[in-house]
Amino acid sequence: MPRPDMRAERIPQILDAALLVFARSGFDQTRMEDIAEQAGLSKATIYLYFSSKDELILALLKRFFDQSFEALTALQTAEGPVAVRLLEWTRQRMAEMQAQAAFLSIGFEFHALAARQETSRQLVRQSYAQYRRGIAALIQQGVEQGELQAINVEELAVAIISIYEGLTVLWMLEPGTVDVVGVAEQAVRALLVCYGRDN
Amino acid sequence: MPRPDMRAERIPQILDAALLVFARSGFDQTRMEDIAEQAGLSKATIYLYFSSKDELILALLKRFFDQSFEALTALQTAEGPVAVRLLEWTRQRMAEMQAQAAFLSIGFEFHALAARQETSRQLVRQSYAQYRRGIAALIQQGVEQGELQAINVEELAVAIISIYEGLTVLWMLEPGTVDVVGVAEQAVRALLVCYGRDN
Amino acid sequence: MPRPDMRAERIPQILDAALLVFARSGFDQTRMEDIAEQAGLSKATIYLYFSSKDELILALLKRFFDQSFEALTALQTAEGPVAVRLLEWTRQRMAEMQAQAAFLSIGFEFHALAARQETSRQLVRQSYAQYRRGIAALIQQGVEQGELQAINVEELAVAIISIYEGLTVLWMLEPGTVDVVGVAEQAVRALLVCYGRDN
Amino acid sequence: MPRPDMRAERIPQILDAALLVFARSGFDQTRMEDIAEQAGLSKATIYLYFSSKDELILALLKRFFDQSFEALTALQTAEGPVAVRLLEWTRQRMAEMQAQAAFLSIGFEFHALAARQETSRQLVRQSYAQYRRGIAALIQQGVEQGELQAINVEELAVAIISIYEGLTVLWMLEPGTVDVVGVAEQAVRALLVCYGRDN
DNA sequence: TATGAATGAGGGTTCATTCAT
DNA sequence: AATGAATGAACCCTCATTCAT
Numbered sequence: 069m070p071r072p073d074m075r076a077e078r079i080p081q082i083l084d085a086a087l088l089v090f091a092r093s094g095f096d097q098t099r100m101e102d103i104a105e106q107a108g109l110s111k112a113t114i115y116l117y118f119s120s121k122d123e124l125i126l127a128l129l130k131r132f133f134d135q136s137f138e139a140l141t142a143l144q145t146a147e148g149p150v151a152v153r154l155l156e157w158t159r160q161r162m163a164e165m166q167a168q169a170a171f172l173s174i175g176f177e178f179h180a181l182a183a184r185q186e187t188s189r190q191l192v193r194q195s196y197a198q199y200r201r202g203i204a205a206l207i208q209q210g211v212e213q214g215e216l217q218a219i220n221v222e223e224l225a226v227a228i229i230s231i232y233e234g235l236t237v238l239w240m241l242e243p244g245t246v247d248v249v250g251v252a253e254q255a256v257r258a259l260l261v262c263y264g265r266d267n
Numbered sequence: 268m269p270r271p272d273m274r275a276e277r278i279p280q281i282l283d284a285a286l287l288v289f290a291r292s293g294f295d296q297t298r299m300e301d302i303a304e305q306a307g308l309s310k311a312t313i314y315l316y317f318s319s320k321d322e323l324i325l326a327l328l329k330r331f332f333d334q335s336f337e338a339l340t341a342l343q344t345a346e347g348p349v350a351v352r353l354l355e356w357t358r359q360r361m362a363e364m365q366a367q368a369a370f371l372s373i374g375f376e377f378h379a380l381a382a383r384q385e386t387s388r389q390l391v392r393q394s395y396a397q398y399r400r401g402i403a404a405l406i407q408q409g410v411e412q413g414e415l416q417a418i419n420v421e422e423l424a425v426a427i428i429s430i431y432e433g434l435t436v437l438w439m440l441e442p443g444t445v446d447v448v449g450v451a452e453q454a455v456r457a458l459l460v461c462y463g464r465d466n
Numbered sequence: 467m468p469r470p471d472m473r474a475e476r477i478p479q480i481l482d483a484a485l486l487v488f489a490r491s492g493f494d495q496t497r498m499e500d501i502a503e504q505a506g507l508s509k510a511t512i513y514l515y516f517s518s519k520d521e522l523i524l525a526l527l528k529r530f531f532d533q534s535f536e537a538l539t540a541l542q543t544a545e546g547p548v549a550v551r552l553l554e555w556t557r558q559r560m561a562e563m564q565a566q567a568a569f570l571s572i573g574f575e576f577h578a579l580a581a582r583q584e585t586s587r588q589l590v591r592q593s594y595a596q597y598r599r600g601i602a603a604l605i606q607q608g609v610e611q612g613e614l615q616a617i618n619v620e621e622l623a624v625a626i627i628s629i630y631e632g633l634t635v636l637w638m639l640e641p642g643t644v645d646v647v648g649v650a651e652q653a654v655r656a657l658l659v660c661y662g663r664d665n
Numbered sequence: 666m667p668r669p670d671m672r673a674e675r676i677p678q679i680l681d682a683a684l685l686v687f688a689r690s691g692f693d694q695t696r697m698e699d700i701a702e703q704a705g706l707s708k709a710t711i712y713l714y715f716s717s718k719d720e721l722i723l724a725l726l727k728r729f730f731d732q733s734f735e736a737l738t739a740l741q742t743a744e745g746p747v748a749v750r751l752l753e754w755t756r757q758r759m760a761e762m763q764a765q766a767a768f769l770s771i772g773f774e775f776h777a778l779a780a781r782q783e784t785s786r787q788l789v790r791q792s793y794a795q796y797r798r799g800i801a802a803l804i805q806q807g808v809e810q811g812e813l814q815a816i817n818v819e820e821l822a823v824a825i826i827s828i829y830e831g832l833t834v835l836w837m838l839e840p841g842t843v844d845v846v847g848v849a850e851q852a853v854r855a856l857l858v859c860y861g862r863d864n
Numbered sequence: 865t866a867t868g869a870a871t872g873a874g875g876g877t878t879c880a881t882t883c884a885t
Numbered sequence: 886a887a888t889g890a891a892t893g894a895a896c897c898c899t900c901a902t903t904c905a906t
Contacts (some may be wrong), residue, residue, distance in 0.1 A: 223449070234429025277865095309867045575777040628827065
């Protein structure tokens with residue numbers, strides 16, 4: 069087993085390569101050989117760092133979500149009105165999603181995996197739950213500061229994340245037609261103000 | 268090539284079987300043999316009706332979305348206030364989604380396919396576009412009848428469908444925690460009333 | 467799974483081919499491809515009849531020993547003095563061994579397998595035990611008919627079989643030098659007359 | 666290339682390790698890695714002392730037989746009646762075989778190798794020939810001293826060694842059932858007295 | 865119409881061997 | 886002298902697809 073410093077170099081190298089080719093061809097249609105080529109290594113070398121294709125996919129899944137939520141904590145400790153912060157966050161997230169368009173298929177494939185395998189589902193679930201709690205905590209700040217009216221905070225967070233997720237699908241299908249930043253902003257604004265209110 | 272009446276019987280039989288095993292194992296991990304077993308036929312017989320595995324998947328994709336929107340036309344010609352009809356539709360759709368939970372993975376896999384293949388993307392896009400137009404037309408009715416305020420109808424439709432899509436993901440991950448029917452209803456109500464409005 | 471009549475044809479065909487190439491290259495150095503070629507089939511076809519290489523080897527092992535002992539029963543029911551019959555049997559066995567020289571390596575490899583795997587050992591042990599019992603029963607006939615003196619019949623059978631086995635090794639090493647038929651005959655004769663006697 | 670004194674230390678260390686793991690898993694199923702682990706060295710270090718796996722096996726083969734016959738010369742120069750010495754030798758040899766039970770599989774695998782490769786066969790043959798000559802010389806002593814009757818000395822030696830070899834197989838299969846020391850002793854005694862005699 | 869039988873074309877994984885340090 | 890790291894070459898096994906019956 070390679071030494072730690074070598075692993076620290078090779079593992080991201082391999083995961084980056086895997087991300088690229090998985091995005092292009094899907095988990096199953098991608099051959100270990102493809103990943104190796106993309107990484108500039110030999111097939112056998114991949115197996116020095118990941119014991120199987122499945123383990124590689126799992127490692128990717130973990131990294132995928134770990135990275136996603138570092139920004140979230142920053143969001144909660146930032147200054148200013150909650151609504152402003154959340155809308156800024158919304159814009160950033162949608163922009164980021166567009167920038168990462170090439171990798172969207174991997175996210176959908178993770179959903180498919182999660183929908184059919186308990187192991188994957190648990191991993192993905194934890195990430196989304198953490199995500200949801202982050203958004204909910206932010207909204208709760210707004211409520212406590214009197215900026216937002218008291219409603220079901222958890223549900224509102226779910227609705228907002230749903231907007232993000234759903235828009236990702238629709239934008240992927242029609243990138244030219246759907247103004248994802250605009251719709252996301254408007255929808256989140258509407259939800260913040262009106263969700264759970266009698267109208 | 269089998270006679271038409273034979274095809275009318277076998278094709279749904281095979282597609283039903285495929286739906287089941289694809290949902291369980293994914294497109295790539297499912298073998299033609301698995302489909303044949305589930306259908307009570309032999310592998311070779313499948314090839315009398317579908318020229319390849321890919322074609323079978325495409326046929327499934329088509330049927331998958333065709334079925335989804337038959338109810339939509341009924342929605343537009345029904346009676347009563349638009350908001351009531353849309354909320355009822357929302358409830359039905361979420362209930363239907365829960366009832367079809369076992370097949371959700373297929374939907375996600377279609378998204379993954381669409382994200383990486385132009386051919387699949389066009390198919391899925393058309394379905395979603397038709398869907399979006401249906402919802403938009405309904406909202407437009409409400410605007411014309413003075414029931415809803417004039418806003419960007421197309422965008423609102425996109426936001427509403429996003430809620431459906433996103434909630435499907437979140438519910439799949441935590442079926443016990445997320446009250447999809449409730450959240451969907453509240454969110455759609457909020458969007459209908461507040462989307463695009465200054466608040 | 468192929469029909470019985472097809473299996474009855476293919477299985478011996480495959481086992482015959484396997485015997486040949488295993489004898490030439492050993493179990494591990496033989497590739498499934500080699501067996502397939504020798505059998506005039508494709509690799510995949512082998513897997514229609516044997517689920518793995520190991521299973522194929524086991525099947526061969528079984529057939530190997532099953533065949534060996536059909537003649538043994540005939541030996542016990544034949545007419546004439548026991549000593550004469552046993553010596554005739556000895557000559558035949560050694561001649562047969564020489565005729566099958568090309569396959570000796572398989573026998574040795576079975577011994578190696580048996581020496582290190584419980585599963586294989588049980589199979590081989592049963593065959594040898596059956597063999598030993600056959601020889602012992604024959605000798606017992608001689609004792610009961612007053613032809614041979616009473617001694618430890620079981621042990622004598624073990625000694626005789628050891629001669630067969632050991633001579634096989636020595637002959638394999640020096641086929642030109644060792645007169646297996648002659649030595650086997652003389653040795654068995656000596657054992658029959660003198661084993662366990664005070665001299 | 667390591668210095669001689671280093672070689673004198675490492676080579677037995679590696680051969681001992683190889684013996685152990687080869688006995689457990691067979692030549693082909695054993696990986697160089699396994700040998701290295703057992704020897705407490707790294708894989709690459711093995712290659713400092715043996716240029717390939719095959720060479721390592723050959724070296725083991727040589728050592729295996731070299732060791733076996735050091736005692737043989739002692740046997741010929743010892744005092745006392747030949748029969749007594751040979752029977753003592755027989756007992757020792759069978760006891761030694763039982764003590765080395767764990768390594769029997771290697772011997773059988775050498776037989777298999779010898780049966781299919783000329784190179785290995787020559788090596789093994791020389792060892793057995795030397796062995797046979799040793800036993801024959803001993804018997805010849807007995808004949809010349811008038812202790813044993815004149816018969817075909819070479820053939821008798823072959824018969825005796827066959828007993829050793831054959832009993833090894835039978836004992837390996839049924840260590841609890843076969844009294845190898847007893848049978849070997851009785852059988853050798855019978856052969857000494859009666860082999861080649863008219864009875 | 866249906867299928868038992870067959871197979872070509874891989875794909876994941878392993879391992880003997882090499883080499884820079 | 887020793888080894889961590891790397892890899893080319895295989896090999897077992899699988900599976901979409903074909904075809905004779």
